[in-house]
Amino acid sequence: MITVEQAQAALAAWYAASLAVAKSQSYEIEGRKLTRADAAEIRQQITFWEGKLAAARNGGRRMRIGYGVAE
Incomplete structure (x- = not known):
C-alpha cells in the first residue's frame, strides 16, 4: 500500500x-x-498520483463520486 x-x-x-x-x-x-x-503523460501521472494520495488519506478506500442531473 x-x-x-x-x-x-x-x-x-x-x-x-x-x-519545468x-x-x-x-x-x-x-x-x-x-x-x-x-505534457499529456505528465498530466496523466498527476491525476494518477492525486488519486493515490486521496486513497491513502482515506485509509486505502476508493472514493466514489456520483453525478446527478438537476431537473
Whole structure:
C-alpha cells in the first residue's frame, strides 16, 4: 500500500515536471527525460498520483463520486 508521504513525494515530483515543461524546459524523473511533448503523460501521472494520495488519506478506500442531473 502506498503511504500518504510516498504519494505526496511522487505528486510533488510530477508537479515539478509539469512546471519545468510548461517553461519549455526538460525534466528528468526516474531516469527518464521529459519534454513538452510529454505534457499529456505528465498530466496523466498527476491525476494518477492525486488519486493515490486521496486513497491513502482515506485509509486505502476508493472514493466514489456520483453525478446527478438537476431537473
